[in-house]
Amino acid sequence: MAADIPPRTTASRATDRPGDPSPFALGLLLRRAHWRAAAGLGEALRPLGIELRHFAVLIELVNHGPTVQRDLVTATGSDKAGIMRIVDDLERKGLAVRKAVAGDRRVRAVQITPQGLELFDAAHAAAEPVAERLVAGLGRGEAERLTDLLTRFAHPADGEA
Structure with missing residues (x-):
């Protein structure tokens, strides 16, 4: 052996x-x-009644407007069943709604509600102290440098992989 x-x-x-x-x-x-x-960040969102997975979808809806669920799958790295559950949760909470897409009866776009926008803003306020703690050990300019490097890493230019 x-x-x-x-x-x-x-x-x-x-x-x-x-x-x-x-x-x-x-x-x-x-x-x-x-x-x-x-x-x-999950701890900051908990009192608001949502999780990071919910907030990831809200971010996409704020940034891109009404979005079909298949595009939310791609944007969030989730799967179809996961996005269905997340959108169901958001609808139950009054934070998003599904709307018919003109020209295709089978497709629904997800849209953030005014209540969802209010929660989105509250989540940002709740997350600020957490974000400050996350970078508290970095020196002057390092948080900005880290953000720049991670942005370039996560979003490579010219479709590089």
């Missing part, structure tokens, strides 16, 4: 520690940063 185990190499094992040369290190650090931010 021991002969079936590949020999150990001296190559770095994937971690998320500073200076890790592993090809997985960046992904692991981004995942840890996401967990930290999501936990704090």
Whole structure:
């Protein structure tokens, strides 16, 4: 049995520690940063009666106006069933409505309601102290630099992957 185990190499094992040369290190650090931010922002949203998944859809609706559910799937990284549940939740809470799309009886666009816009603004106010805490350990200009780098990473130019 021991002969079936590949020999150990001296190559770095994937971690998320500073200076890790592993090809997985960046992904692991981004995942840890996401967990930290999501936990704090989720706590800020909880008193408002929504979760980050709901807020992700509200962001798309505010930024792009009425949006068909298939486009919400793509924009949020969700799946069809997940978006259906999220939109159902938003409708139950009065934060969004489904409206018929002209020319296609089968397709519905999701639209934010005035109550949804109010909650959207309240969520931003609730999230400000969390966002400040997330970057509190960074030096002058580093939060802006981090935002710039992550924006370029998340939205590469010229369709780069």
